[in-house]
Amino acid sequence: MNFGRAHIALVIVALVGVGFPVASWTRAAASRLADTQSKTPEVATASASDMSYCTGDLKVILKRVLVSCGLVSGGSSRGCQPLQARQVAAMSGGDFNALFEPLAQRAAIIQFDKDNAELDVAAADLLEKTFSDRRGASYFFVVSRASPEGSVEHNRDLSHRRGNVVLDHIKAKFQDPDIDQEVGLLWLGKEFAQLDRQFCQWQRSRTSEPCNTADLNRSAFIAWIDCRL
Amino acid sequence: MVPHNMHDPAESQPRATFPRKSLILLAVFACAGVAFAGVSCFDFIAHLDRQVHAITCSIVPGLGARDASGASGCHAVLMSPYSSVLRDLTWGGIPIALPALGVFVFLLFRAIDLSLRSRVSRNETSFMVAASALPVLTSIAYSVISLTKIGTFCKVCVGVYGSSLGVFVAAIAAHLVTSPAEPAPQGKASRFGLWAFYFLEGVALVIFPVFIYLAFKPPYNESLLHTSGLRHPEDKYGVMLDMRGGGKVPAIEVLDPLCPACKGFSERLAASGLGADLQIKFVLFPLDKECNWMVGESLHAGACAVSEALLCAGDRASHVLEWAFEHQAELRALGGQGQSAIYGRIKQDFPALATCLGTPKVRDRINQGLRWIVANSLPVLTPQLFVRNQKLPDEDTDLGLDFVLARVLAQGAAGGEVRP
Numbered sequence: 140m141n142f143g144r145a146h147i148a149l150v151i152v153a154l155v156g157v158g159f160p161v162a163s164w165t166r167a168a169a170s171r172l173a174d175t176q177s178k179t180p181e182v183a184t185a186s187a188s189d190m191s192y193c194t195g196d197l198k199v200i201l202k203r204v205l206v207s208c209g210l211v212s213g214g215s216s217r218g219c220q221p222l223q224a225r226q227v228a229a230m231s232g233g234d235f236n237a238l239f240e241p242l243a244q245r246a247a248i249i250q251f252d253k254d255n256a257e258l259d260v261a262a263a264d265l266l267e268k269t270f271s272d273r274r275g276a277s278y279f280f281v282v283s284r285a286s287p288e289g290s291v292e293h294n295r296d297l298s299h300r301r302g303n304v305v306l307d308h309i310k311a312k313f314q315d316p317d318i319d320q321e322v323g324l325l326w327l328g329k330e331f332a333q334l335d336r337q338f339c340q341w342q343r344s345r346t347s348e349p350c351n352t353a354d355l356n357r358s359a360f361i362a363w364i365d366c367r368l
Numbered sequence: 369m370v371p372h373n374m375h376d377p378a379e380s381q382p383r384a385t386f387p388r389k390s391l392i393l394l395a396v397f398a399c400a401g402v403a404f405a406g407v408s409c410f411d412f413i414a415h416l417d418r419q420v421h422a423i424t425c426s427i428v429p430g431l432g433a434r435d436a437s438g439a440s441g442c443h444a445v446l447m448s449p450y451s452s453v454l455r456d457l458t459w460g461g462i463p464i465a466l467p468a469l470g471v472f473v474f475l476l477f478r479a480i481d482l483s484l485r486s487r488v489s490r491n492e493t494s495f496m497v498a499a500s501a502l503p504v505l506t507s508i509a510y511s512v513i514s515l516t517k518i519g520t521f522c523k524v525c526v527g528v529y530g531s532s533l534g535v536f537v538a539a540i541a542a543h544l545v546t547s548p549a550e551p552a553p554q555g556k557a558s559r560f561g562l563w564a565f566y567f568l569e570g571v572a573l574v575i576f577p578v579f580i581y582l583a584f585k586p587p588y589n590e591s592l593l594h595t596s597g598l599r600h601p602e603d604k605y606g607v608m609l610d611m612r613g614g615g616k617v618p619a620i621e622v623l624d625p626l627c628p629a630c631k632g633f634s635e636r637l638a639a640s641g642l643g644a645d646l647q648i649k650f651v652l653f654p655l656d657k658e659c660n661w662m663v664g665e666s667l668h669a670g671a672c673a674v675s676e677a678l679l680c681a682g683d684r685a686s687h688v689l690e691w692a693f694e695h696q697a698e699l700r701a702l703g704g705q706g707q708s709a710i711y712g713r714i715k716q717d718f719p720a721l722a723t724c725l726g727t728p729k730v731r732d733r734i735n736q737g738l739r740w741i742v743a744n745s746l747p748v749l750t751p752q753l754f755v756r757n758q759k760l761p762d763e764d765t766d767l768g769l770d771f772v773l774a775r776v777l778a779q780g781a782a783g784g785e786v787r788p
Contacts, residue, residue: 149480158576161581164409165416165585168585169416169586172417175418176589185738186742186745270728271735273732273735312728316604
């Protein structure tokens with residue numbers, strides 16, 4: 140065999156050997172690129188939470204409450220009074236409370252002294268802890284109540300003050316520009332949706348004290364709602 | 369026939385010894401080098417489709433699972449600014465493994481060429497020693513870069529380094545075995561001419577695959593640069609960290625401090641030199657289910673705690689970020705053990721942050737950052753870079769960064785517009 144030819148043959152083999160795979164790999168990448176550019180990328184988009192408990196019924200009630208309480212549609216009112224709450228919820232007090240049962244891990248009960256609307260240290264701590272654990276929730280509900288003693292009017296006023304104390308504390312502690320669009324305030328007085336004993340098991344600010352329904356309703360029930368409307 | 373005419377005249381004289389075993393050994397190591405460099409080229413070229421791919425990361429290519437996690441040293445090296453050259457001229461640049469492949473093919477070709485002969489001169493074996501010194505020197509340089517700049521080694525690269533050393537040792541052995549008697553060059557074939565011819569052959573074998581690569585690689589579609597911007601770029605929650613870049617071009621980077629891709633992105637941006645033109649503000653997007661409801665499982669456990677540390681650090685946030693990048697693997701492992709473990713590790717190095725970590729206030733700031741991301745409907749991934757409120761395509765934050773960012777910056781400069 141002519142040695143010069145062998146050398147040239149080797150050069151050609153080397154060139155083809157290195158060039159062919161590179162051409163093949165590069166063209167394959169170009170082909171895949173053409174395919175992918177014609178498709179929409181499948182990447183999740185950041186969004187607020189929408190938990191499984193956010194049933195259609197719950198969302199309907201939630202929307203009614205939020206619209207009526209001025210959070211949605213730019214309403215000018217701030218919070219819902221007891222009669223409004225009953226009206227927009229269009230359900231019994233028991234059914235209204237049942238709506239919140241799936242929120243056991245996301246809610247807390249801020250307790251007050253009798254005929255008083257001031258937060259004690261434990262109440263403030265629990266409020267801050269609960270509010271800061273927002274995660275992907277869109278709305279924060281404050282549902283304030285009063286125990287059965289006293290007149291209806293007095294308890295409505297007391298309940299209103301308790302709700303506002305909670306809201307003011309949140310505003311002071313958390314500089315959140317969206318707070319007016321995310322905190323729903325309902326003051327229920329004593330005539331609608333009183334908490335029963337089962338809520339004693341929920342997270343409360345006065346866990347060291349015995350729990351009865353009167354103590355339980357001298358309170359503001361707070362919860363983040365992980366639903367998208 | 370040029371090769372025939374240019375044979376060293378010493379070949380015409382019989383030799384007492386022929387370095388066949390050394391040449392076979394050289395061919396074997398060159399084959400190994402071809403295999404390792406080929407695998408490395410294949411993995412790099414696969415990424416020209418701008419997608420994410422599993423890559424080979426085994427000292428024996430083909431054995432062991434391919435790395436799809438992006439956490440291996442091979443992935444770190446592949447995505448580092450040192451894996452290719454001329455990145456600002458062509459998308460991704462020219463992979464350094466491509467000329468390496470050409471060099472090993474050339475050495476293999478030379479070893480076979482010499483083996484097929486009946487005689488070999490020291491002139492030719494000395495050229496082999498010189499030629500095989502090139503991959504050895506390159507391997508030394510890249511070993512130093514891996515150790516000092518990237519902080520990890522890739523197994524395939526180690527294969528290339530080993531093959532380089534092997535061909536060099538085999539070439540020296542072949543040279544030593546070859547009889548030293550060497551008559552003076554005569555006729556057309558001088559020693560210089562022979563070396564120059566072989567050198568040109570080597571250059572051809574290195575340039576040819578590069579030419580093929582450039583000829584067939586997909587062109588960049590400029591329309592991809594016309595991306596949508598942020599719907600709400602304003603920082604109404606006060607969650608952006610202003611800690612890097614003295615440039616004038618406003619930019620926002622969405623990052624996770626424990627995300628390997630973010631660390632790589634940061635390094636590439638710094639290495640490109642283009643980062644100096646940017647004034648970057650950071651929005652933290654920890655992909656850790658501890659604080660981020662958008663991920664079902666923590667992709668980077670511990671990222672929420674480290675993000676808290678960044679917010680707590682204030683003016684020293686850049687220092688904490690550098691620390692987090694440096695200790696990413698350790699911090700992710702600690703994050704997997706629970707919040708107390710990761711908090712403990714942070715407090716160990718930054719005791720001043722102890723009173724801030726885990727407080728409702730800092731957790732709320734983390735949450736507000738996530739809400740900023742929701743408000744802008746961003747994809748759940750990191751890193752993301754917005755330059756003058758124009759998004760750098762996600763697929764161009766790794767290999768294509770230099771090429772695409774240079775164009776984005778040039779677009780803005782040409783337009784003369786600087787949007788906040």
